[in-house]
Amino acid sequence: MRRLRFLFQxxxxxxxxxxxxxxxxxxxxxxxxxxCPFGGLETAYALLARKRFTCxxxxxxxxxxxxxxxxxxxxxxxxxGWACPxxxxxxxxxxxxxxxxxxxxxxxxxxIPPRVDAALKVLLRTAVxxxxxxxxxxTGELVFRGYDPxxxxxxxxxxxxxxxxxxxxxxxxxLGLLVPMAWCKYLCPxxxxxxxxxxxxxxxxxxxxxxxxxxxACDRACPQALDVSxxxxxxxxxxxxxxxxxxxxxxxxxxxxxxxxAGR
Amino acid sequence: MKTPPWAVPALxxxxxxxxxxxxxLLAVPSVVRDYAPAGPGPRRTVVLVVDGVKCTDTxxxxxxxxxxxxxxxxxxxxxxxxxxxxxxxPSVTDPAAIRAAIEGPVYDESSGEYLFGVYKVxxxxxxxxxx
Numbered sequence: 001m002r003r004l005r006f007l008f009q010x011x012x013x014x015x016x017x018x019x020x021x022x023x024x025x026x027x028x029x030x031x032x033x034x035x036c037p038f039g040g041l042e043t044a045y046a047l048l049a050r051k052r053f054t055c056x057x058x059x060x061x062x063x064x065x066x067x068x069x070x071x072x073x074x075x076x077x078x079x080x081g082w083a084c085p086x087x088x089x090x091x092x093x094x095x096x097x098x099x100x101x102x103x104x105x106x107x108x109x110x111x112i113p114p115r116v117d118a119a120l121k122v123l124l125r126t127a128v129x130x131x132x133x134x135x136x137x138x139t140g141e142l143v144f145r146g147y148d149p150x151x152x153x154x155x156x157x158x159x160x161x162x163x164x165x166x167x168x169x170x171x172x173x174x175l176g177l178l179v180p181m182a183w184c185k186y187l188c189p190x191x192x193x194x195x196x197x198x199x200x201x202x203x204x205x206x207x208x209x210x211x212x213x214x215x216x217a218c219d220r221a222c223p224q225a226l227d228v229s230x231x232x233x234x235x236x237x238x239x240x241x242x243x244x245x246x247x248x249x250x251x252x253x254x255x256x257x258x259x260x261x262a263g264r
Numbered sequence: 265m266k267t268p269p270w271a272v273p274a275l276x277x278x279x280x281x282x283x284x285x286x287x288x289l290l291a292v293p294s295v296v297r298d299y300a301p302a303g304p305g306p307r308r309t310v311v312l313v314v315d316g317v318k319c320t321d322t323x324x325x326x327x328x329x330x331x332x333x334x335x336x337x338x339x340x341x342x343x344x345x346x347x348x349x350x351x352x353x354p355s356v357t358d359p360a361a362i363r364a365a366i367e368g369p370v371y372d373e374s375s376g377e378y379l380f381g382v383y384k385v386x387x388x389x390x391x392x393x394x395x
Binding site for chain 1: 265266267268269270271272273275276279280282283284285286287288289290291292293294295315318319320321342343344345346
């Protein structure tokens with residue numbers, strides 16, 4: 001499953017890069033923005049209020065966002081772990097960080113205390129999301145395009161990308177080395193929107209107390225640095241169902257995936 | 265209920281397909297422009313795919329290209345599909361004239377200059393446009 005996910009991540013990252021280059025060269029009429037689900041949320045207000053999409057967004061963004069809401073209600077943040085090209089890049093940066101700093105976990109260079117981590121996840125991401133949505137809804141333009149690491153990385157120097165945009169991207173990648181998955185955990189607006197849906201998502205990882213030896217391999221493998229070995233069920237809205245924990249677990253049956261019933 | 269791990273990638277693929285496929289069912293016009301009434305008579309709509317129409321602003325500009333074109337009744341633009349549906353009076357104009365008007369020089373208000381090659385019609389009624 002790890003190999004399959006890696007293939008998914010490589011495929012989506014290469015596809016995004018190719019889409020950006022093709023659009024930049026004039027070989028395609030759809031840009032990487034077309035496939036950003038967050039664009040669907042950015043454009044929703046314009047569609048309701050003005051009966052038209054925000055500039056550079058369209059039906060695909062909206063339909064992908066609606067589909068993503070459905071996916072999150074079942075498979076939590078599986079989009080982030082399996083199909084987000086930016087998530088893949090930041091995960092690879094996190095893996096590089098582990099090697100550079102010789103760490104066994106995704107805690108990174110600094111170990112952020114759990115309370116600070118939780119506060120940052122809520123406050124920072126909410127602030128980023130609210131600012132982007134307010135600005136996009138007020139102006140009808142994707143005003144934060146130049147700051148968006150997905151757009152800067154994959155648009156092949158697209159519209160609104162300036163020299164400082166690469167500086168911001170570089171700074172975020174450097175931050176990702178010091179604090180693995182920092183973008184996804186503390187800044188990503190799509191992650192913020194998906195979090196409450198993911199928290200009630202039906203697919204969950206469960207730990208069998210009888211089979212678990214408490215070796216902690218699952219904790220060390222989790223790119224989101226979640227506590228997998230503690231609870232009997234991973235309830236965190238940050239779980240991307242990447243299944244790295246099940247792959248790392250040496251005891252068959254200790255960790256398994258369960259679909260919770262509607263009433264539970 | 266215990267679920268096999270492959271359910272996760274399967275769900276991701278399924279919902280991605282639903283999203284991209286579902287987009288085909290949605291069609292929200294970026295711009296709708298009614299031009300001056302051009303008199304009675306039968307009307308026809310030509311569907312153009314235009315390079316350069318990629319957002320609401322560029323669709324608005326493309327609509328401006330037709331404001332003085334005789335016989336053009338209505339334009340409905342779908343920017344995300346690069347598509348313009350142009351309704352016209354066949355007794356007054358034809359798709360070739362409409363295409364020429366769209367591809368003509370575009371007046372840029374910010375610079376006060378005319379820009380050339382801003383729009384290029386690449387498809388007319390589903391058929392690739394000839395040079």
